[in-house]
Amino acid sequence: MTAINAGGPPPVTSVPAVPGAPGAPGGPSGPGWGGPGWGGPGWPPPPLDMGVPRFLGRDGEFFGLLLRGALLLMVTLGLYRFWLTNDIRRYLWGHVEVNGDGLEYTGTARELLIGFLMAIVLLLPIYLLFYVAALMPDLIPYIGAVSFIVLALLGQFAVFRARRYRLTRTVYRGVRFFQTGSAVRYSLLSNFWSLVIVLTVGLAYPFAAASLERYKMRHTHYGDLGGQFVGSGWGLFARGILLWILAVAPLAAAVVFTVISVDWLPVLQTLLSLDIAKISALDENDALALAVGFVLMAAGWGAFAGLIFYPMFRAIVLRWWVSGLRMGGVSAHSYFRNGQAYGIYFRFLGYAMLFGIAASVVGLLLAGLHSVSVRDLKLSSEAGEISGIVLGLIGYVAMMLGYSTIFHTIVTFRFWRLSFEMTQLWGLSALDGVVARGEASSALGEGLADALDVGGL
Amino acid sequence: MIRSGPAIYFDGKTSTRHPVTVELDNSALAVKSADGRLLARWPYGELEQTSANAGVFRIGRTGSDALERIEVRDPGLAHAIDLMSVPVDRTGLQQRRGRRKVVLWSMAAVVSLLALGIYGIPELATRAAPLVPYGVEKRLGQAVDLQVRAMLDPGKKGDAFVCGTAESEKAGQAALVRMVAKLETAAELPIPLQLKVVRHKQANAIALPGGYIYVFEGLIDRAEGPDEVAGVIAHEIGHVANRDGLRSLLQAGGLAFLFGMVLGDFVGGGAVIFASRAILRMAYSRHVEGQADTYAVGLIQQVGGDPRALSTILTRITGTKEPSVRVLTNHPATPERARSIENVTRPAIMRPIISAEEWAAFKRICGGTAATPAPKAEAGSPLEKAAGE
Numbered sequence: 001m002t003a004i005n006a007g008g009p010p011p012v013t014s015v016p017a018v019p020g021a022p023g024a025p026g027g028p029s030g031p032g033w034g035g036p037g038w039g040g041p042g043w044p045p046p047p048l049d050m051g052v053p054r055f056l057g058r059d060g061e062f063f064g065l066l067l068r069g070a071l072l073l074m075v076t077l078g079l080y081r082f083w084l085t086n087d088i089r090r091y092l093w094g095h096v097e098v099n100g101d102g103l104e105y106t107g108t109a110r111e112l113l114i115g116f117l118m119a120i121v122l123l124l125p126i127y128l129l130f131y132v133a134a135l136m137p138d139l140i141p142y143i144g145a146v147s148f149i150v151l152a153l154l155g156q157f158a159v160f161r162a163r164r165y166r167l168t169r170t171v172y173r174g175v176r177f178f179q180t181g182s183a184v185r186y187s188l189l190s191n192f193w194s195l196v197i198v199l200t201v202g203l204a205y206p207f208a209a210a211s212l213e214r215y216k217m218r219h220t221h222y223g224d225l226g227g228q229f230v231g232s233g234w235g236l237f238a239r240g241i242l243l244w245i246l247a248v249a250p251l252a253a254a255v256v257f258t259v260i261s262v263d264w265l266p267v268l269q270t271l272l273s274l275d276i277a278k279i280s281a282l283d284e285n286d287a288l289a290l291a292v293g294f295v296l297m298a299a300g301w302g303a304f305a306g307l308i309f310y311p312m313f314r315a316i317v318l319r320w321w322v323s324g325l326r327m328g329g330v331s332a333h334s335y336f337r338n339g340q341a342y343g344i345y346f347r348f349l350g351y352a353m354l355f356g357i358a359a360s361v362v363g364l365l366l367a368g369l370h371s372v373s374v375r376d377l378k379l380s381s382e383a384g385e386i387s388g389i390v391l392g393l394i395g396y397v398a399m400m401l402g403y404s405t406i407f408h409t410i411v412t413f414r415f416w417r418l419s420f421e422m423t424q425l426w427g428l429s430a431l432d433g434v435v436a437r438g439e440a441s442s443a444l445g446e447g448l449a450d451a452l453d454v455g456g457l
Numbered sequence: 458m459i460r461s462g463p464a465i466y467f468d469g470k471t472s473t474r475h476p477v478t479v480e481l482d483n484s485a486l487a488v489k490s491a492d493g494r495l496l497a498r499w500p501y502g503e504l505e506q507t508s509a510n511a512g513v514f515r516i517g518r519t520g521s522d523a524l525e526r527i528e529v530r531d532p533g534l535a536h537a538i539d540l541m542s543v544p545v546d547r548t549g550l551q552q553r554r555g556r557r558k559v560v561l562w563s564m565a566a567v568v569s570l571l572a573l574g575i576y577g578i579p580e581l582a583t584r585a586a587p588l589v590p591y592g593v594e595k596r597l598g599q600a601v602d603l604q605v606r607a608m609l610d611p612g613k614k615g616d617a618f619v620c621g622t623a624e625s626e627k628a629g630q631a632a633l634v635r636m637v638a639k640l641e642t643a644a645e646l647p648i649p650l651q652l653k654v655v656r657h658k659q660a661n662a663i664a665l666p667g668g669y670i671y672v673f674e675g676l677i678d679r680a681e682g683p684d685e686v687a688g689v690i691a692h693e694i695g696h697v698a699n700r701d702g703l704r705s706l707l708q709a710g711g712l713a714f715l716f717g718m719v720l721g722d723f724v725g726g727g728a729v730i731f732a733s734r735a736i737l738r739m740a741y742s743r744h745v746e747g748q749a750d751t752y753a754v755g756l757i758q759q760v761g762g763d764p765r766a767l768s769t770i771l772t773r774i775t776g777t778k779e780p781s782v783r784v785l786t787n788h789p790a791t792p793e794r795a796r797s798i799e800n801v802t803r804p805a806i807m808r809p810i811i812s813a814e815e816w817a818a819f820k821r822i823c824g825g826t827a828a829t830p831a832p833k834a835e836a837g838s839p840l841e842k843a844a845g846e
Contacts, residue, residue, distance in 0.1 A: 080560065095510055101474070174523075431472060434471060436470055451718055
């Protein structure tokens with residue numbers, strides 16, 4: 001995994017911070033957003049039991065942290081990632097305040113490094129086995145599928161264990177969060193749902209998300225308080241189905257149409273004959289040409305619509321997710337607005353464009369400077385080309401890290417902030433007198449997630 | 458100086474907030490409840506600052522499993538605690554120092570890992586290759602052979618992909634067998650060669666793991682004497698004898714591990730991984746090609762041929778141009794190769810490897826190729842060792 005990992009999912013895995021939501025007694029129909037309903041003479045003073053978490057981080061500081069981290073990632077070819085990840089988490093966790101007390105992240109970079117080394121030791125024999133098997137003629141047909149399945153299972157195993165590590169390093173009022181449950185079962189469940197999502201062209205996503213979140217939250221604890229997830233698959237389905245119809249349904253329909261309308265037997269025979277002349281003659285198959293045209297159009301539209309609606313999708317999922325979280329008697333409700341998600345992404349696009357222009361200007365200047373200095377210093381053509389390649393490589397890496405830094409400063413940071421600040425919590429008195437339980441877990445899961453590239457924040 | 462003040466204490470057993478008074482004595486920090494009871498006493502040497510919001514000075518106790526915390530909001534008191542306790546470091550000076558060390562160590566690690574990539578991995582592959590049984594290498598060769606044939610064979614109808622099977626080509630095939638038998642006997646290889654001439658217009662030849670060698674029709678078209686072809690074949694036999702195909706497979710695995718999992722795991726790192734792997738593999742390959750040339754010279758001398766014929770055909774095919782970017786080629790530059798071949802060569806009594814009649818037949822091993830015009834020199838280097846890459 002990468003500390004800077006553009007385009008990641010919402011910080012779903014860092015659940016602990018935001019417990020609670022409506023639905024339960026005193027859901028959204030009860031007290032509103034700091035609204036009326038409170039203040040009658042008979043009411044107990046509200047601030048004790050309800051409140052909005054605060055996030056006190058400043059994006060300038062966060063940007064500085066990431067920028068310095070990006071430079072160090074470059075000079076250490078990525079080895080600095082353990083320290084950067086740890087700094088980012090300390091910053092994000094440490095600036096959250098719930099009911100007047102701050103969260104604390106107690107993990108260390110050293111733990112991440114050791115977890116990674118342990119994961120390498122664990123993975124090395126597995127990779128070696130795949131490598132050797134890939135060289136055996138009899139095994140070649142199976143090796144792809146087998147390694148895909150093994151790595152998918154291991155990856156989700158790592159995701160669950162990494163969440164456990166992060167939770168046990170999250171401390172609030174001197175009491176830690178922790179996670180029980182079996183990573184093996186989670187991995188099987190998660191991979192089962194991935195398969196169902198693919199088979200249903202995404203329609204099963206809400207049910208998958210609800211099921212996995214229920215498993216995670218059921219096994220999440222803060223001291224002697226138990227977590228719970230009450231969001232329902234149908235609830236998310238109802239909120240998101242319109243987006244699915246707009247973005248995904250045309251593609252699904254086009255695929256179905258293709259399967260039905262084309263007479264596949266002769267087409268397959270032609271393809272299997274491997275005869276170039278016959279295959280190019282497939283052009284004249286009108287039904288096939290029409291179907292392929294439909295699929296291409298639908299895919300193009302799907303990509304366009306996906307881009308347009310992605311912020312709304314994230315907002316919907318974030319609201320649904322936060323509002324389903326419970327921790328003991330604490331419930332939450334998110335008032336995150338679609339417009340806020342669009343604001344964040346537009347801001348990112350704007351800054352990314354500015355950065356792109358600036359980077360191109362700098363790149364052109366450097367390229368010019370390079371060719372001039374190659375000529376003036378009378379470098380051999382070999383030295384010139386090598387230094388050109390190295391410069392280009394550094395430029396490319398700097399560019400990518402720049403985009404990633406901008407992305408995290410704007411998108412990750414603001415989503416994190418708003419996922420707290422747009423959340424109303426009820427039943428906060430349940431957080432008093434919680435008895436400490438649970439122990440710190442090892443960072444093996446984090447290391448595996450890193451090595452398998454499935455990590456999040 | 459302030460010696461006491463208000464603070465919040467969390468005892469690590471429950472989440473209850475204890476409003477307390479912190480008192481600083483000479484050796485420790487005492488936590489007292491509102492009614493004056495002593496709740497905790499932390500020696501200054503065991504204090505450690507933990508992360509918190511700006512404006513909150515939060516300390517814990519080193520080595521303690523419980524997550525006891527004291528939070529101070531009064532800057533004066535925080536400053537006083539900082540002064541009393543050596544480990545507490547509110548300016549972050551120690552942390553910055555520690556971080557500088559981390560960065561320096563990481564850079565040292567990068568240098569040593571790069572050295573491992575440049576020197577260690579080829580060395581390891583060289584040491585490990587002889588440990589692989591020939592049976593395994595042969596099976597491996599079969600697998601690679603299938604892939605390479607699929608890549609090379611255009612699958613056109615008509616002539617078979619392998620030359621020397623048609624009736625008119627039989628004489629050429631016999632000449633080839635004689636030439637290879639001579640070389641193979643001299644080479645004393647531990648595995649039998651599987652050498653075939655195939656219909657492919659490139660002037661090239663390749664060796665795979667497990668003794669598979671392909672000589673392309675294009676090379677035979679451009680050859681002007683049996684010693685030239687024998688030199689090229691001897692070069693490929695050199696790859697087989699040195700088990701270069703196996704070595705390069707092992708190296709590729711080692712590099713993939715080093716520059717994929719350990720290094721380069723960050724945004725944009727993919728390009729770094731790709732470039733360093735490509736450059737390192739080319740470097741290994743250049744080294745290996747040089748060794749195969751040396752081997753070929755020795756082998757040809759042994760059978761009494763002209764070792765310089767190899768440099769003649771190399772020069773004919775690629776010309777004498779130096780490549781512009783040396784790090785991006787997998788073979789040494791041809792003039793460099795030609796020079797080193799001629800350096801190693803000592804004059805020897807020359808015996809023809811095959812007779813003139815046999816050579817004439819050999820030229821027709823792919824069926825009347827003498828009629829087809831010779832293809833232009835390929836841009837790529839000859840004697841490619843496409844060991845399953």
